[in-house]
Amino acid sequence: MKLISCYIEGFGKLQDFKVDFQDDVTVFLEDNAWGKSTLATFIKVMFYGFFGEGKKALADREREKYRPWNKGVYGGKIFFESNGKEYELRRVFGNKEKDDSAGLYEVSTNLTSKDFSLDGIGQELFGIDEASFLRTVFVAQNGIVPEDLKTGIADDISAKIGNLSDATDDINNYENVMERLTDEMNRLTPKRSTGLLKKLENEIAVKQNEVREGENLEHAFAQITANMEAEKENRKNATKHLKEVNEEFVKVGQIREKLVQKEQYHKLLFEAQESEARLNRIKESFPVSVPKEEDLDRMLEKARQRDTLVPLLNDSRLTGEETIKFEKLTATFAQGYPGKDQLADCRQNINKWNELREESLAKKMTASDQEKLKALKEKYPKGMGNEEQTAFKIAAWNSQDMIIGNLGQKEISFEMQKKEHRQKEQMKKSLLILGILLFFAGGVLLGLKLMDSTTIPVVIMIAGILVAAIGCIIKPAVSSAELAEKEAEIAHDRKHVEGIKDEVVAYLGQYGIACPMERVEAVLYDMKQDYTQYQELCKKEEEYSRYQFESRLSKAEQEIKAFLQSYYPDEASNHFTETLNMLERESEQYASLRDRQEKYQALWEEEKHLKEELNNFVRSINAEEVTDFTAILLGFKQELALYNSANSQFHKDMEALSQFMENNDVEALLKVEADANMRNPDEIHAAQDELNRKIEETDEAIHAYRIQADTLSERIMNVAEAEERLEELVAVKAETEKKYHILDMTKQYLKQAKEAQTARYVAPIKNAFTKYYHLLTEEVGDEFRFDANINITKDEEGGYREIRSLSSGWQDLIRICERMALVDAMYQDEKPFLVFDDPFVNLDAKKLSHARAFLDEIAKEYQVLYFTCHESRV
């Protein structure tokens, strides 16, 4: 298998990168960080995919580690040749594996090839998985290989080395098989507490204990059963003894019973005799005959009844006074006494009569009224004016009085006014004359300059003017016209007054009334008043006559009297109410007295009858006469109770005696005597009790044993189950041990087989290793040893040392040789390409100098891709 070329579109820092591979060694001498490891990884990824897809940390995922930094297409293609055919493998990587796309094409036809699967192309081409690829074909510095892929030799390498067919999985499954066998052995192991055999062992031990316990239980059960049997035997003996004692008891009992019976006979006889004597004694209380209880009770009831009657009788008896009264009332009510209805009717009539009378009285004119009416009629024989007219006249008369009153005043006032007027006129005249005089005086004075100063004349003039003015001013209070008017008015008034007087006199004269003027007013008033009174009195008179009170009253009186006089013929007064009350009272009295009398009579009859009956009864028992029937009957009752009791007792005793005599041979009984040797029943009873107690105890013991036996039996049943289970467990354990042994043997022999198988190819690997070791070191390499698992150890200082204990340089060197040895062994026919990613970096100069020869040697058979960053290692 050979790489031809590859093109990286984007992978890590490599973008749009193309490389053609040589058939022998293709050297990549580039600086650090050029992308050598990236290219090497690209090749690995194209065939095997990314490592660590399932890792959580991004840094652990190759996919993320090599994602192109420029976020372009992530992928590329690789051209390779296998078995003479050229192929193109193209891949584009997505975010996840499921987003990846890939294609395999035959270069010659550009058609898709199915010669290899896209997912397992690495495995199919190289015959090993990724881990084995990295351990063999991919030779890198120690740090390149993931830690968890570094150790040991993988099964697929072993398979490859073993040159096994690709179809078998035996060697590949070896570890898995050993693991499964180990797991199964661990599951069954007797060495661990979780192992089935250990568990079975433990369970068997438990069951064995239970079974051993079962033996104890069986012993215990046997013991308990034996004890129970012993107790049953004891019980049987005790029961037998008890039977004997019971028989003795019965026998003694029988004798004692006979004695008791004899005694009983005597007792019964005695009792019968005693009760007979007692009966006879009691019977003496009934010299004539013994009454029946029910008769006695009946009579006692009657006596009590009589006792109750006597006070009633006394109560109901009428006194002497009452008797007289009763007789009297009987006479009064000889024809019967009024019923309540009649009395009520009469009362009603009387009320009506009273009401009528009152009404009549109310409506009837009094004597004074009658006299008044008469006087009025006499006073006014011609009648009188009505009130209105009279009132009018009174008003008129009053008005004339007022006028007269005013007239006087008016006249006086007139006179005064007239006088005043006259005076005022005079004064006025005087003042005027004075004033004129003064003025003229003053004027004269002034004119005549009679004075030294002019003032006085002026003053006099002024005074004169003033006086004149005053005189002008002064007016009388009433003018002449007014005076004249007043005079006319006074005249009118007088005339009016006279008119009124005439009118009133005429009015009065109309009714035949003449009176002096000074009495007119009074007369008018009287008339008015009298008229009202007269009208009232007339109305009264008329009304009274309209009601016909007299006739009605008379009729009512007659009716009432008729009723009352039927009982009180002599009662003629009109004191109806009193009479009726009396009637009512007396009728009640009469009814009461009559009832009492009747009651008394009845009671008396009853008492008489009872007494007779009681007497007869008492005499039938006791010939003596008695008065207090109740007491005597009570006494009889007591005695009868005693008698009945005694009689009953006597009969009972006689019954008992006769029954006893019937049931027993009295003659024989009388002959039975007590046996001196006989045991006391108490002693026998005590013995019985003792035996019963023993039996009870044994029963309890048997019961207890039975419970124990049941419990033990149940536990024994559990033991039986335990035995069954034990048998099962033992069988299962034997079977499991056999299985365990077979598994152990299987493991051992499989291991042997594997070692034998791998040992077959250890030698060629050793030889190849030696060859390559010599190339790099010019040393033989005998000190290295390969075991069947292709683990290398170095014989050093007396022991075989793990390679890990050597320096890095030696480790790298040995690993290179080892890998080349493995690859030689693995690929006998078609050789794969080898990726050398600066594997000599840790070699010293001396060994490095042999590296070239090493590479040349390898390149003879393998296509090598050699990555380095230093010329010294080219």
Add this chain to the structure above:
Amino acid sequence: MKFIHCADIHLDSRMSANLEREKSKERKAEILRTFLRMIDYAEEQRISVILIAGDLFDTNKVSKTAMNAVYNCICTHPDVDFYYLKGNHDVNSFLASMEEIPKNLHFFSTDWTSYQIGKTDRGNIMLYGVEFDKQDNSSLYNRLTLNSRDFNIVTLHGQTNKYQSKDKVEVIPVSELRNKGIDYLALGHIHSYSMEKLDDRGSMCYPGCLEGRGFDECGEHGFVVIDVEEETGHFSHSFVSIATRRIYAPVVDVSGCKNSDEMVAFIRDKLREENIPAKSLVKIVLQGDVDVECDKNIPYIRSHFEEDFYFVKVDDETKCKVDYLIYEHDASLKGEFIRTVMSSKELTEEEKGEVIRCGILALAGEEFNQ
């Protein structure tokens, strides 16, 4: 006059068929019910005597249920007389459990006990029995004297010289019982029915147990009904099969079968041939040589028949056959392994087969732990 002869009921005893717990309990209950059905049979057939020739129970491991059931059954069948001879497994727990011994329950002792259980025209029908104790019982037989006019039934619990038993049990010297006037020797202890001549006059019979308890007790089980003709004193017998279930252990040769299904087919054929009823207990024994790489899944095989019977187990007694020549040049690990095992001197041939089979199954990723 008829009577029932039964023995070895072993109520509540352990099942030896490796039944799981619930089924084991069921079987115990079935055995008890079978016993009770036998009593009902007696009542229906108007049989008034039941002779239990030992091992009614099985040591003290008897539940109260069983004891009460037996006790109640006896009490509720007052017209049936039960004659109970204790066997080597019986102990006194049953007697001890009874407050009162029913009148129709009769026992034997360590000395000859006799009961008259009927009459013929010639004489009585007598029943004699003795329980062996731990002492030497050889003198017992000399003390047995029978009236030849009677119909004599003798009951013993033990094994005749003919049988071998793992239990400690009395050996009955049949020769000592011959020519003693025994008409019917009613024995108990052997769990399978057998009837044979004792001497010119009589016969001896093991009725077997009422129900099989393990796969060593296959076949029919029940009790014997003896009918004594009162006029002649002759008797006839009949075996009444009463077991609720029968036990079968068919052997199936599965040589040449390559896989479990082929074995299933072989087994089906065999079962069809044997016409085993559905409510049976069946132990299928696989025998023959099968190839070491043959797929032989015992649980799978069993599962085919679990629904067909009350209980099924499959015992694998096949031998692994390894053709060594095939693997002589097999370069695979399997080949290496087989060669390594075959060359082992420490393993037996059987072990070699097992180891090889286990290894092959493991290498093939199959289950190897069945």
